[in-house]
Amino acid sequence: MRLDLFNTTAFRLSVGYTLLVTLAVSVTLGSAYLLTESLITDEVDLIIDTELKSLEEKFARSGLPGVTDEINLRIDSWGRIGAVYMLADSSFERISGNVTHWPFDGMPTEARPEFEIATIEPGRRAVHPVRAAVHTLPGGDLLLVGTDISQGRRFAEKFRLATLAGIGLSTLAAALAGFWFSYRLARRVGEVTRTCQRIMAGEPGRRLPVAGANDEFDALAVSVNRVLDRLEEQARTLRATFDSTAHDLRAPLHRLRTRMDALLRAPALAPAVHESIEAALREVDHLQRTLGTLLQIALAESGAALASPAAVDVGELAAELVELFEPVAAAHGLSLECAPARPAVVQGNRQLLAQLLTNLIENSLKYVPAGGRISVAVQARGAGVRLTVSDNGPGIDAADRARAAQPFVRFGGGGTQEGSGLGLSLVAAIARLHRGRIELQGNDPGLRVVVELPA
Amino acid sequence: MHILLIEDDLESARLLVKGLSESGYHVDHAADGRDALARATAGQFDLIVSDRMLPHLDGLAIIELLRARGVGTPVLVLSALGAVDDRVRGLKAGGDDYLTKPFAFAELLARIEALLRRRPQAPRATRLQIEDLEFDLLARRVTRGGRELELTARELKLLEFLMRRAGQVVTRTMLLEGVWDLHFDPQSNLIDVHISRLRQAIDRGSDQPLIHTVRGSGYVLRSDA
Numbered sequence: 001m002r003l004d005l006f007n008t009t010a011f012r013l014s015v016g017y018t019l020l021v022t023l024a025v026s027v028t029l030g031s032a033y034l035l036t037e038s039l040i041t042d043e044v045d046l047i048i049d050t051e052l053k054s055l056e057e058k059f060a061r062s063g064l065p066g067v068t069d070e071i072n073l074r075i076d077s078w079g080r081i082g083a084v085y086m087l088a089d090s091s092f093e094r095i096s097g098n099v100t101h102w103p104f105d106g107m108p109t110e111a112r113p114e115f116e117i118a119t120i121e122p123g124r125r126a127v128h129p130v131r132a133a134v135h136t137l138p139g140g141d142l143l144l145v146g147t148d149i150s151q152g153r154r155f156a157e158k159f160r161l162a163t164l165a166g167i168g169l170s171t172l173a174a175a176l177a178g179f180w181f182s183y184r185l186a187r188r189v190g191e192v193t194r195t196c197q198r199i200m201a202g203e204p205g206r207r208l209p210v211a212g213a214n215d216e217f218d219a220l221a222v223s224v225n226r227v228l229d230r231l232e233e234q235a236r237t238l239r240a241t242f243d244s245t246a247h248d249l250r251a252p253l254h255r256l257r258t259r260m261d262a263l264l265r266a267p268a269l270a271p272a273v274h275e276s277i278e279a280a281l282r283e284v285d286h287l288q289r290t291l292g293t294l295l296q297i298a299l300a301e302s303g304a305a306l307a308s309p310a311a312v313d314v315g316e317l318a319a320e321l322v323e324l325f326e327p328v329a330a331a332h333g334l335s336l337e338c339a340p341a342r343p344a345v346v347q348g349n350r351q352l353l354a355q356l357l358t359n360l361i362e363n364s365l366k367y368v369p370a371g372g373r374i375s376v377a378v379q380a381r382g383a384g385v386r387l388t389v390s391d392n393g394p395g396i397d398a399a400d401r402a403r404a405a406q407p408f409v410r411f412g413g414g415g416t417q418e419g420s421g422l423g424l425s426l427v428a429a430i431a432r433l434h435r436g437r438i439e440l441q442g443n444d445p446g447l448r449v450v451v452e453l454p455a
Numbered sequence: 456m457h458i459l460l461i462e463d464d465l466e467s468a469r470l471l472v473k474g475l476s477e478s479g480y481h482v483d484h485a486a487d488g489r490d491a492l493a494r495a496t497a498g499q500f501d502l503i504v505s506d507r508m509l510p511h512l513d514g515l516a517i518i519e520l521l522r523a524r525g526v527g528t529p530v531l532v533l534s535a536l537g538a539v540d541d542r543v544r545g546l547k548a549g550g551d552d553y554l555t556k557p558f559a560f561a562e563l564l565a566r567i568e569a570l571l572r573r574r575p576q577a578p579r580a581t582r583l584q585i586e587d588l589e590f591d592l593l594a595r596r597v598t599r600g601g602r603e604l605e606l607t608a609r610e611l612k613l614l615e616f617l618m619r620r621a622g623q624v625v626t627r628t629m630l631l632e633g634v635w636d637l638h639f640d641p642q643s644n645l646i647d648v649h650i651s652r653l654r655q656a657i658d659r660g661s662d663q664p665l666i667h668t669v670r671g672s673g674y675v676l677r678s679d680a
Contacts, residue, residue, distance in 0.1 A: 037590060183642075251535055253556075254558075258474070260465055261560035262473065265474070265477070265560070280557075289642075318470050323636055324649075327645075327648040327649060328643045351637070351638050354637055354639070358639070362641060365643065433474070
């Protein structure tokens with residue numbers, strides 16, 4: 001199975017993580033930027049206010065000439081860098097100051113209007129942004145005090161660029177880290193998944209890789225491996241139990257049968273005795289058959305892999321078995337037919353697959369009343385083979401189909417039919433041994449058993 | 456005929472030795488693997504019947520060792536193990552036939568007989584004949600008293616199997632294995648139905664039936680009842 005990185009939890013988590021990092025960095029740097037910008041503005045405003053205040057006081061003490069002198073003094077000698085002054089009359093005509101003309105359209109409405117002035121500096125012409133305040137002196141003259149804020153602007157601009165770059169870079173870093181993490185995570189989870197699939201597919205000895213990083217994945221792998229060890233151990237014990245059960249039950253059955261056989265060969269046996277010994281022998285054989293089937297089912301259920309599988313043409317096998325059973329079906333008054341065989345090859349065990357088919361056919365033979373029809377079809381499909389055995393007998397109620405393949409489950413109620421009730425269980429077990437599965441469907445009327453076997 | 460029975464279960468061994476002796480065989484019994492190997496290597500046996508699970512030495516190991524020592528005595532393996540590939544492993548190890556316990560004594564007898572009578576078939580044999588029943592193996596043509604019989608491919612195979620073992624009792628299991636290559640027992644009376652069809656084709660209209668039922672065992676193809 002190809003791992004789809006974009007569809008992993010790790011990937012979704014890292015996308016979320018990246019977004020969170022971006023948000024956090026944006027909030028932090030953004031608020032720092034906004035704070036710095038407002039601090040710069042506040043400082044400028046404080047200077048403007050202080051100067052306005054001192055010039056107003058000058059006006060109060062020495063009138064318009066005093067203010068003009070003070071302004072000129074500040075411009076010429078000790079004025080602060082970037083200071084802008086202008087004294088204008090009520091019709092905005094310049095009286096004094098270092099601005100050539102009134103920069104606004106009449107009286108500005110804002111408290112801190114901004115404008116630009118052009119200066120000729122050595123070698124180049126420059127435009128400077130200015131932040132200012134205008135005060136109307138008693139008598140109607142206007143006093144404008146401003147500060148060149150180009151330096152602050154430049155600082156803010158740099159700050160903004162740095163902020164954006166910071167956000168961008170940390171987003172990129174978070175995304176890369178997230179991608180890397182999710183890739184690593186997905187790869188390790190993928191390894192676990194793949195290993196589990198191979199174990200399920202019949203490599204019970206396989207274990208999860210331990211990277212040696214001593215991380216939580218290694219801890220998980222170690223734990224899962226321990227569980228697998230335990231399961232394998234249990235399967236081994238179970239198999240050993242099967243083998244010894246098979247031996248321990250069959251040995252006495254064998255002795256019983258041999259004794260009865262010997263008895264049967266005794267000379268001058270009364271016909272009635274002979275008959276009842278033969279009947280008892282049939283019971284022994286039935287017991288042995290049930291035991292054998294149970295052991296076979298148990299072996300398949302223990303998760304044992306199919307020993308030495310070989311290529312089996314299920315189509316050919318089905319045709320052979322249909323040919324084998326056809327006279328029996330005819331004797332039951334049933335028609336048994338097989339769609340023409342085309343090669344449909346799976347890797348498996350011919351005997352087990354023949355047993356599977358036999359059980360399905362015998363199951364139908366048992367339940368379909370005379371005049372009925374049984375058909376066997378084999379289709380080679382892309383990924384394997386589909387084997388279908390269908391009849392027009394009484395079928396199995398939809399509600400009962402799921403448990404029909406469980407051991408010792410029988411339907412039909414009459415109890416007249418022979419059989420161990422293990423037929424379909426063995427079919428399911430053999431299918432599972434071949435990594436396949438069976439499904440019971442309605443055939444309207446009748447039963448259709450579909451066996452899917454991977455190639 | 457001299458048979459070596461290798462079986463660790465003494466009760467079963469006693470009954471089998473008794474039964475086989477009554478059937479006219481001379482039987483030696485070995486109860487464990489080492490003893491069995493020593494005897495089988497030293498003695499002149501016509502057949503070895505060996506249990507699969509034995510103390511000291513596994514039944515299959517004995518066969519492999521015997522074959523490695525150049526002892527070609529046919530071996531019939533008896534096993535209480537039921538796994539499907541046991542039979543394959545048994546035959547691969549050099550066994551000649553395989554029987555799962557418990558088995559009917561008649562089945563054992565028939566298999567022993569088959570193994571003892573087995574001879575390298577004359578490979579050039581192109582026709583089989585019993586009385587007026589003739590089987591042309593090359594043309595796959597069967598005639599009874601000169602009259603050609605219509606038989607299906609499977610009936611031909613079944614008849615060939617019986618004719619090659621003419622005079623021998625052939626069990627239903629042997630037929631399933633030999634003709635259909637099926638190594639398990641279906642519940643239906645399949646073989647009986649197929650034999651009865653074949654019998655219809657061969658013996659109908661003849662006052663001398665060739666296919667005979669052996670009660671409790673199987674079938675035999677022979678000229679007189």
